Amino acid sequence: MRLIPLTFSGLLLPLLLSPVATKAGGAAPKYAVADLPAALRENAHAVVRRQDELLTVKSVSRTVETVHRATTILDEAGSRWAAELVYYSQLNHINYFRGAVYDANGRQLRQLRGQDIRDISLSDGFSLATDARGRVADLSQPTYPYTVEFEYEVVSDNPLFYSTWQPQPVEQLSVEQATFRVMMPAGMALRYQESHLPAGTTPAALGAGAYAWEVHNLAAREEEPDGPSVAELTPAVFTAPAQFEVEGHAGQLNSWADLSRWTYELNAGRAELPPALVAGMQALVLGETDERARIRKVYKFLQANTRYISVQLGLGGWQTFPAASVATNGYGDCKALTNYCQALLGAAGIRSHAALVRAGSDEQDIRTDFPSSQFNHVVLCVPLTQAARADTVWLECTSQTNPFGYMGGFTGNRHALLLLPEGGRLIATPRYGAAENRRERQADVFLDAGGNATATLRTLRTGLEYDAVAGLPGLELSEQKKYISNRLALPNFTLTKVAFQPLPATAAVPGLRETLALTLPALAPPSGKRVFLTPNLLSRLPTPAATVGERQSEVWLDHAFTQLDTVRLHLPASLQPEQLPAPVRLSTPFGTYSSQLLALPDGTIRYVRRLEMPRTRFPRTDYPAYLEFRRKVATADKMQLVLLKTDA
Numbered sequence: 001m002r003l004i005p006l007t008f009s010g011l012l013l014p015l016l017l018s019p020v021a022t023k024a025g026g027a028a029p030k031y032a033v034a035d036l037p038a039a040l041r042e043n044a045h046a047v048v049r050r051q052d053e054l055l056t057v058k059s060v061s062r063t064v065e066t067v068h069r070a071t072t073i074l075d076e077a078g079s080r081w082a083a084e085l086v087y088y089s090q091l092n093h094i095n096y097f098r099g100a101v102y103d104a105n106g107r108q109l110r111q112l113r114g115q116d117i118r119d120i121s122l123s124d125g126f127s128l129a130t131d132a133r134g135r136v137a138d139l140s141q142p143t144y145p146y147t148v149e150f151e152y153e154v155v156s157d158n159p160l161f162y163s164t165w166q167p168q169p170v171e172q173l174s175v176e177q178a179t180f181r182v183m184m185p186a187g188m189a190l191r192y193q194e195s196h197l198p199a200g201t202t203p204a205a206l207g208a209g210a211y212a213w214e215v216h217n218l219a220a221r222e223e224e225p226d227g228p229s230v231a232e233l234t235p236a237v238f239t240a241p242a243q244f245e246v247e248g249h250a251g252q253l254n255s256w257a258d259l260s261r262w263t264y265e266l267n268a269g270r271a272e273l274p275p276a277l278v279a280g281m282q283a284l285v286l287g288e289t290d291e292r293a294r295i296r297k298v299y300k301f302l303q304a305n306t307r308y309i310s311v312q313l314g315l316g317g318w319q320t321f322p323a324a325s326v327a328t329n330g331y332g333d334c335k336a337l338t339n340y341c342q343a344l345l346g347a348a349g350i351r352s353h354a355a356l357v358r359a360g361s362d363e364q365d366i367r368t369d370f371p372s373s374q375f376n377h378v379v380l381c382v383p384l385t386q387a388a389r390a391d392t393v394w395l396e397c398t399s400q401t402n403p404f405g406y407m408g409g410f411t412g413n414r415h416a417l418l419l420l421p422e423g424g425r426l427i428a429t430p431r432y433g434a435a436e437n438r439r440e441r442q443a444d445v446f447l448d449a450g451g452n453a454t455a456t457l458r459t460l461r462t463g464l465e466y467d468a469v470a471g472l473p474g475l476e477l478s479e480q481k482k483y484i485s486n487r488l489a490l491p492n493f494t495l496t497k498v499a500f501q502p503l504p505a506t507a508a509v510p511g512l513r514e515t516l517a518l519t520l521p522a523l524a525p526p527s528g529k530r531v532f533l534t535p536n537l538l539s540r541l542p543t544p545a546a547t548v549g550e551r552q553s554e555v556w557l558d559h560a561f562t563q564l565d566t567v568r569l570h571l572p573a574s575l576q577p578e579q580l581p582a583p584v585r586l587s588t589p590f591g592t593y594s595s596q597l598l599a600l601p602d603g604t605i606r607y608v609r610r611l612e613m614p615r616t617r618f619p620r621t622d623y624p625a626y627l628e629f630r631r632k633v634a635t636a637d638k639m640q641l642v643l644l645k646t647d648a
Helices: 076-082 256-267 275-284 291-305 323-329 334-347 477-487 620-637
Strands: 046-059 062-073 083-088 092-102 108-111 117-121 133-138 146-156 173-183 190-195 210-218 236-241 243-246 249-252 353-357 377-383 392-395 415-418 426-428 438-447 453-462 494-502 511-520 530-533 555-557 561-570 575-579 584-588 591-599 605-613 616-618 641-645
Touching: 062 076, 076 083, 076 146, 083 092, 083 146, 092 133, 190 210, 249 256, 256 353, 256 415, 275 291, 275 334, 291 334, 291 392, 323 334, 334 353, 334 377, 377 415, 477 494, 555 620, 584 620, 591 620, 616 620
Parallel strands: 046 173, 438 561
Antiparallel strands: 046 062, 062 146, 083 133, 092 108, 092 146, 117 133, 173 210, 190 236, 243 249, 353 377, 353 415, 377 392, 415 426, 438 453, 453 511, 494 511, 530 641, 555 616, 561 605, 575 641, 584 591, 591 605
């Protein structure tokens, strides 16, 4: 699986997460920092002084987006706003890109010049449409504060993507003034969804086909522990067409079925395979009665005989290469490889459906209540017909190494849109909860009388816990040791052995067994007659920061997991436990926890810890109770075992 950060390609244009532009001109000072209200400087690294966005819909096949933004950068942490990236592609071209920079008193220092603008590729390695490029300009200054002003206009012949207006997308950014206007031609309707607008904010009446929104004096916000991002909480307006046309292919977009039908029809008739390959697929599954095993064989063939390459241009961001082309060349983009796998399965007598999904390990799910183009990837959905209950196999077709049927953090736990001739529907991709996302560790620690130790750690990680370590077996030993050493929360140790063993391919979710051997000098040095040792070597859960003032956001627990630790302490005869701490058991809506120390008949001491956390959300008023649960867990995790030296 490609764990590649999501970048905004032509598919997602225009989702603006950087400053906007204006034409530099006139000698009169403007944007003086002294004019800023004190409330907008509080907790802010940058202030949007003025942001004006205009979406002009010319027709069903063309839109024009004009953006103007001036941003005062208060300190180095806000310097990201000194640069502006404008996206373009075969279907989107830039009319102009201008800018200027001003000192703290509002005097213009210089204008943006042509040689200041760089042209870069924006391919992200997995997206539906990756022919996107960008022009980027940086007006950073060595002395703070200063103000940058950018202005640009983009003409798009891909009107599937109307503007998203989000003037305050990140924390520690305040907004003095921001406006958003949309101009629609006669006979065309605008579809929009508002989110977190200030009370009383409604589209201004500008006449038929004209809409406008405006906000003022938005104080900077800070993200709170275990809460949503600021982008989920600040004002936004999402827009989408009701009808559109891309390079002569017209469609409706009033429902998910509309988008599904248009995409399906665009790619219909491209699944024909060479006769020899059809015969090969039939032979591959001949005699195999288990449906899942037949799918696995075809998927294994796909992975062994294809590779991902991004080759889409223009409409190719949506329309796949024919399956025969992939059969001949052995490569394709996500659409082409998914279409090819669908054709291979069809040759083997197995029905499947392509599905659009928003991919990205850090991505939130789509807005399911606002049908619009929110996707950047294609996967394959294979309904099982022989299962005792309704079941589905999901296939990531762009990776040569992805475990069979596993979506992971890249495309799991979200919604995908099935592409069907009659119009598809949203369907949930595989859900990975606490039962699937497990980390089970067994440790044997041999302590000597001087407090030095050796240890063997055997760890199994499954589900989303597996994602972070999936690539380790393929690394050189030195790289494996470097990665592991950076993640082991031990003050002083030496790795003497590293080994990995994957779970069998038939496991319900993929997993990796890791075996480590370590030396731990001065793990528990004696202090007089006593030795103090924390049995929980590696699984201490930190306490989240307390909220300053009243909590503003909900509690979002987005990663469910189960941790199970068993540590066996092998002690020398000269050390005996003075007293074992009492067991700890916690059961709350936020999670369950238990830990216990037991003295065993063979003279060893066994420590057992179990923590399970759900994937769920709670109202902000529950944060104190959640914080108390986390504090109790952190306290229990630091529990010390006191050993007495019997030979002292």
